[in-house]
Amino acid sequence: MSSSARGECHPRRMDDAYLLRFLRARRSVPARAHRLLVRYCTFREQNPHLWRDVDWFGLSRLGNIFEGVLFDRPDVGRLIIGRIGLWDPDKIPVVDFLRGMLLLLEIGILCPRLQVLGGTALLDCDGLMMKHMRHLTPSYVQQAISIMGFSFPLHMRGVHVINCSKVFETLFYWFKRVMPADDLWRRVHFHGYDLNSLHRYIDPECLPKRYGGSRQEVSLKQWLTKIKQYKNKTFDEEMAGLGYATD
Incomplete structure (x- = not known):
């Protein structure tokens, strides 16, 4: 049934x-x-507000807060990068931050290859300050956890946090205690400022230069601009079915 x-x-x-x-x-x-x-x-x-009538291309204003490395390997899948410190909460509300994360995944899983391979998330906390944390209420953090795999149809292979101080790592562990996502938390790894630690989990071949690799990252803005140029009727119908505004 x-x-x-x-x-x-x-x-x-x-x-x-x-x-x-x-x-x-x-x-x-x-x-x-x-x-x-x-x-x-x-x-x-x-959470209909994360989809309903959202201008998907308008989220290109998030720029390179979100990036992807279009080099999919069976052991890593699609590498998705969130550069949290580049987010300015005074200009971009936290809900748009979540919408951008969700959009990246919703479009990604239209590809059967990505459905099979899954993805790996890299959260770069460089530049993260208390002004950011004030906006990350338990409610928003729970939505982010749901988007990153607990309630989203993507096999998340791992979540790796880098350039994160012990203060913010402690806050992450506090969220872990209050959020019911046990399976996801087992795949979260903190590396501090140690690239060698990151490389034990993600081959440098899959990483951009700033993380000791050689790959070229593609920002959300670049990716959405390319999609807008080549989207078709099937894409528009899928986005409309999800609730997004379509042109």
């Missing part, structure tokens, strides 16, 4: 291609995929 028939959730699609996203995100274990589908639908129902 489907989740919809049970009344647990009401997926916007029930075709094989859509449901495969959830199976692939949970390594083809039906029970785990089912729980993920319910969590994703519930998250959408509880």
Whole structure:
């Protein structure tokens, strides 16, 4: 019996291609995929503001706060970089920060290859200050955790935090105690300012130069601009189905 028939959730699609996203995100274990589908639908129902009528291309104003390295390897998947310290909360509300993170993933999982390979997140805390932390309330942190894999159909291989002081690492551990995402927390690794520690988990071949690698990163703005140039009817229909505003 489907989740919809049970009344647990009401997926916007029930075709094989859509449901495969959830199976692939949970390594083809039906029970785990089912729980993920319910969590994703519930998250959408509880947070419609993250999708509804959001101008997806307008989020290009986030610039290079979010970046990706388009060099997908089976052991790393797609490397997704969040440069938190570049975020100016006085100019960009925290909700747009979350929308940008979500958009990066929603567009990414349209590609079956990424559904299979999954992704690895690198959070760069260089420049992170208390003015940022004041905006990261438990509610927003819980939404971010949901987006990073707890309630989103992407196999998150690991979350690596770098350029983070012990003060902020302590705050992260406080969030860990209050957020019910045990499976995700086991994949979170703190490296301080030690690139060698990061390289033990992520091959430098997959990293940009600033992290000791050789790859070219692509900013969210660059990526969305390229998509806008080449998007088609299928893309527009998918984005509209999610709730995004389309031109």
